[in-house]
Structure formats: C-alpha cells, structure tokens
Amino acid sequence: MSIQKPKGTQDLLPGEIEKWQYVESKARELCQRFNYREIRTPVFEHTELFQRGVGETTDIVEKEMYTFLDKGDRSISLRPEGTAGVVRSYVENKLYGEPDVSKLYYVGPMFRYEQPQSGRYRQFHQFGIEAIGSVDPSLDAEVIALGYTFYREIGIKDVTVEINSVGNPSVRAAYREHIQQFFAPVKDQLCKDCQSRYERNPMRILDCKIDQKYCEGAPTIVEHLDEECRTHFARVQQYLTALGVPFRLNPRLVRGLDYYTHTAFEYKAAGIGAIDTIGGGGRYNGLVGQIGGQDQPGVGLALGMERILLVLQAQGADIPAEKPLDVYLIGLGEAAETRIVGLLHELRLEGLTAEKDYQSRKLKAQMKSADRYKAAYVGILGDNELEKGEIAVKALATGEQETLSLSEFARTLAARQRG
Template sequence: MAFQKPTGTQDLLPGTVETWQTVEQKARDLSRRFNYKEIRTPIFEQTELFKRGVGETTDVVEKEMYTFLDRGERSMTLRPEGTAGVVRAYVENKLYGEPDISKLYYIGPMFRYERPQAGRQRQFHQFGVEAFGATDPSIDAEVIALGYLFMKEVGLSGVRVEINSIGNADVRASYRQTLLDFLMPMKETLCKDCQSRMERNPLRVLDCKVDQDKFGGAPSILDSLDEECTTHFTKVKQHLDAMGVEYEVNSRLVRGLDYYTHTAFEYKAQGIGAIDTIGGGGRYNGLVSAIGGPDQPGIGFGIGMERIALLLEKQGVNANNQPPLDIYLIALGEQAEDEVTKLLFNLRTAGVVAEKDYQCRKMKAQMKSADRMQARFAAILGDDELARGEIALKDLATGEQRFVKLEELAQAVKQG
C-alpha cells in the first residue's frame, strides 16, 4: 500500500522550503525590530477555549474544528487560529502583571476542516502578533503597519490594507437592529447560512460570499459609532497616515471571528484564485476577560504563510536567499578519503557549508554533483597532495585552480 498525505495538507520539499525559511526569518527579524517576543503554545487546547474565545456562532467553531476526546474523555481541539491560545497563555502565566505591555508573536500550524483550494488548506500556517495592555490607537496602527511592512519586505507588490471600526458592544447592539431592519425583507432570498446568522450574529451576514450583491445598500456601521469609537478610529487613521501606510476604509469589513471590537483590518492581494485576503486582524478588548483573565485590551493579526508563498510564486519573486554550497570535497584514494572525512568536519566546524561524495563515484560524477549543488569551489585531494599537506582548490565559476595548505583551506574558502 502506498500512503499519501492527508487531503488539505502539503509536503514542503527542498527547493520550496527555503522560501518558507526566508519568509519565516523575515517575520522573526521584523518582530524583533518592533520589539515583539516569540511565544509558542500547544497545537491543541481544551475545546471550550475556542468556543468561548472564537465564538460559537462562527463558521470555525460550527463547521471547521478538528475536535477529539483524549484518553481522559476530555474534549480537545487542534488550534484553528492562534489568538485564543496566546490569550490563554497570557492569562495562565499572569503576563498581565508585567509593568509594560506584552507584545508577542508566533509562527506555526493551524487546523481547519475546510474544502481545500488554492491558498486554503486543512493544515495551514500563520504568522501572527498580539499586543496586550494598551488602548492607545497608536498600537492599532503599529500592528497594521507591522503586517504591511512584512509583506512589503518579503517582496510582494499590490498589497492593499482595508480597515474598519466595528465599535464597542453598545454600538454593535444599536447597529444590529439597524442592520436587521435592512435584512429582514430579503431574508427568504438569502442563503441558509445568512438566514441562520441573522438570528445569532447578523453582522456576519455582511461577510457572506454568496449574497454579496444584495448588500449594496446596507447601512454602514460607521454611521452608528459613538464619540469614543469615532475618535479612536480617527486617530488610528492619523497614525497610519503619519507612517505612510496606505489604506482603504471598508465599512462592510467585519472579520469572521466574534472577539473583535473597534479596529478591524485585512490585507488583500489578487492572485490566489477566488481568495484575495492574505491575512487580517483587529482589536479584541473583551477577549482576555472572557477567557478568565482581568479586563485587559488586546489587538493582533494572523497572516497565512501558504498565501504569502503562493503570491511570491505568482509574482515571480525569488525569496530563496539561502547561501549555496561553499565547497565540495573530492577524495582520490583510500588515504585521501580518510583525510577528507576529517577535513569536512573541520570545515563545517569553521562555519563553511561543505559536502562530499558518499557513493564511491568517479571524479567526473563527483564534479557533476558539485555543479548541481552550485558549489563555489571543488577541492580535490589525492595521495600526492596529501603527502605534501596540500589540496587542489578549484573555483567553479572561473575554472581557476590553485594549491592551498590543508590547514589553510577554510580560510581560503572564506576569502574567496
């Protein structure tokens, strides 16, 4: 029987994974520059955490979670998103007791049972940040700018930022009724999901992909904002303007999770079939207390790594900046072979990327391997060279060859 990978997953093979490594390194580098510290949480948590944190009326909780009973008959779920687990860790480890705000980032796999398509997998990966402890609109703008700069620095073009304010609980309660008044006359013409959402979370009706053409005249939540929410949103825009981050206000942007308040935003780009959202996030001022912690505000985003990789490929961006092989060692003779094993280890210890043949092939085949691996140098050691304490070092770009002392090989390679 030949096994195959599960539906909705993928193998990241050499030649592809290097792009992922570059993108991940950019995420880490940028997070450090913005003073966000890495956090790593379990890939499964108690199911109730996601029900309470993500929201029971969301598609994620209703349709997409991988949930199972462990051997203690406890209900566990593979994490479908990153924020709830980070908030749980923030509360459990009492990070709110620190005098400064907590700025955290994560990179890792998430799991949702969805219909696989380009940019949508059942196991997918996200880069996300979360900032706890500040209501200042400047932190909203900082988080948005971090994600935007990340996509810009990995080499993507055509990325758009869309922002909205979905207000506080009082604003949404008022807007809920205004929106229901608009939706009720067309209820029977809407899809079943929309009809169900109207009863429990009508704001999410505007997120429907099936009935978008019917919502052109929908009331804007921005018209329902109170003074506090209006001021907050205005300042967020002012901070983005000051940083030169271009954005569009989309009054129908609500995001798919229940915990958002005030600022909501998405990063968009064309090139992944019907999907144009690369990532997004928002402010969640009530989530920490909902998960059992103190009343601490928070804001964050999640960006899909698969979608970043797909867009880089579509846009023809070569994000693979992994260094090539420095040197390929070739041994001619048994004594030389023993010496090359030692020499290879010493080169690697000195920080040189080095390789040799392990298949007892002839010199011509080994030279072909050096070319395939894009080695900068080939070093050839025979019994005569070994007797003199030297090795032939050949520059594979120019064809120039010279002899260097064995103990000076690492330095010669580093100097080029």
C-alpha cells in the first residue's frame, strides 16, 4: 500500500489553501493595527520547557505531547501550544530589556497526540498573541478585544466571549479546598471522571455534563478572590465594556493549562460538532519567572485555525476563492508554439496571470482548459496569424474575437486587465 499521511494530519491542497491564506492575511493585518509584531519560534523545544511552562499535571503534558530523544539524547517535544516557546524566546533574547511592553503574534502548527475528531487534529494551527510586561487590566481587555474583532472581521457570526478570573496561586489553593469540601459528601455519587477530577482538578467538576445536579450552590472562585484579584477582574470588565466587547461571566470557566492567573477567557461558536471553543487565553503572571527569566506578567490568546475555518464553512461565509486566469495562450504548429512561450512570458512580466497547455492537446481541449481556468482571454496563434504578425484574441465571457498585433498584444491586455 502507498504511504499515507500520519493520523490526525492534513494536506492543505490548492482550492483549500486560499481560505487559509485569507484568514492568515486578515490576522496579520489586524495585528499590525493593534501593534503586535510577528515572532517565529521553533516547532520543537526541550521537553522541560513545556513541563515547566504548561504544567506537569496538565493533560497536555501528561499524555498529549510528541516527545522523543534526539541523536544527542536530548528530550525534545513538538510544541503543543505557542505561549511557552514565545516566553522562552522572550527570556532568552532579553526582550524584557526593551522599554515597551512586548506585543507579539504568531501563526503556526502545534502538535498534540490525541484521537482526532471534528475540529481536533494532531497537527493543528493556531494564531496567537502574547503581550508581556504589564499587569494593566486594559491589556487583558485589549487581547480579548483583538480576538473578538478578528472573528468579526473575517465574518464569523455569533461569537460568545466568556470570561472568568482564576485568581492567583494562593487564591486558587484556598478555593480548591473549598470545592473539595463542597463535593466531599457526594463524592461517591459523582461520575467516574469526576471522581478523578476531585483529586486532580476539582474545579473541572463544575464543567461536567453528567454531574450538574450536584453542582448547584457550589462555591465559585469569584467569591473567593482576594482584593487585588477582584479589582483586576472588575477593571477588565469595565475596559471590555468600554471596548464594546460583549461578554458573559462564566464562573466555571477553567482552562487546561496551569499557567493562567487572573483573567481566563474563551470564545465559543457553534458549527464544529461537539466542540464549541474556537479560541481562548488568559493572563499568566508568573510564567516568565518560572521559565527562568526576570519575572514579567503577561497575557495572551490562541485561536484555532481549523476551528475558525470549520465555523466559517458551517455559517456559509463566502471566502475568496482562487483567482481566475487573465490569459490562456494556444499555439498551433511548431513555430507558433515557440512564439507562444515568449508571449506568455511577456504577459507574466506585465503582471498578468497567464497559462498555456503542456500536454500537446488539441485546440478544443485547450479551449476547455482555458474555460476551466476561467480565463478572461484566450490568445490563439496559428501559422496565418504568425505570418501577418497578429494574434487572434477571444474574450471568453462574451465570445467576441478580435485581432491584435503581436508586438502590442501583451501591453494591450495588461492595460485592460489592470483597468
């Protein structure tokens, strides 16, 4: 059997790739307006970076990483998310030495070893931003607003923004105990998953679809925030309102990465089957220090490209397709075919999109081909035209045909197509 692509990966072929290019170009353009600059970091890093950054006990690190030993016996992992690498680079390149907040964005592949399903792949792509160097809640709000604006501008409808505060480490430790106490009496009635969540990540029980009945009246983390956390969260909400970003408080929102502090948020939209999260992020004060830098607070987000495209498709959004051809050239006979090659190049140098046949097909087949390419013009050159120094030019849309002189052919069509 022939070789197939690895499970959970995809080939993005012409026809599909245009959609990616559209979404990516919108992302870059938006980042420029918000003054975020691109950063490209390796797709693999030392495994330790993710263990320290993402967190030893997270699902991502525990069971989803592509980890291997390289020839120097170093443990290497394909990046499962973007933040750790960006923060590592921030530290390694001493970007904290710069006077302003570092506002960075990235677009690229991430890797997680999971069973694929709708909207989930082993190699998937994220567009993300990171703003490092400030605790200002207006920065949290800006990050959330950028994501929201992005969805709006590429044409996704009905995006919901959910926010929560997950406090700081000491708030969270205290809250964890509260919630364990709350569920302790019903612990044995909880579903199998929640029984393990009880130890590992009790906040997740609140998210469970099966055990909702036991969740009523459960303490929320928001009720347990200390003064500093509460103030920060309130300010973020004020700024979001000022920015015109509608949001919903979700006291049960918990993210799967350990590094979040204070603000956590997710974007949701329907259209990907069982999955509705299309992006998320939060603040990560403490992560930079954990990775070994002089401590700096940060906030960021990551949006799933595949999920964006799935939602766009589900909503029937029209995404720019491939561009039609300006000119298709047909040469009849050896002399004409030779001349066609030069003419084709002239057209291309003039900036037009031009093509010819490479399969020695009949005139009729070449016409069909031009039609498939949606060519605006077909140039037909035969012996009789060649003798007169002319070329027959047919406009496919109208069927009208004219004769142009070979010397001004390229310039004439270029002028028309540019206009």
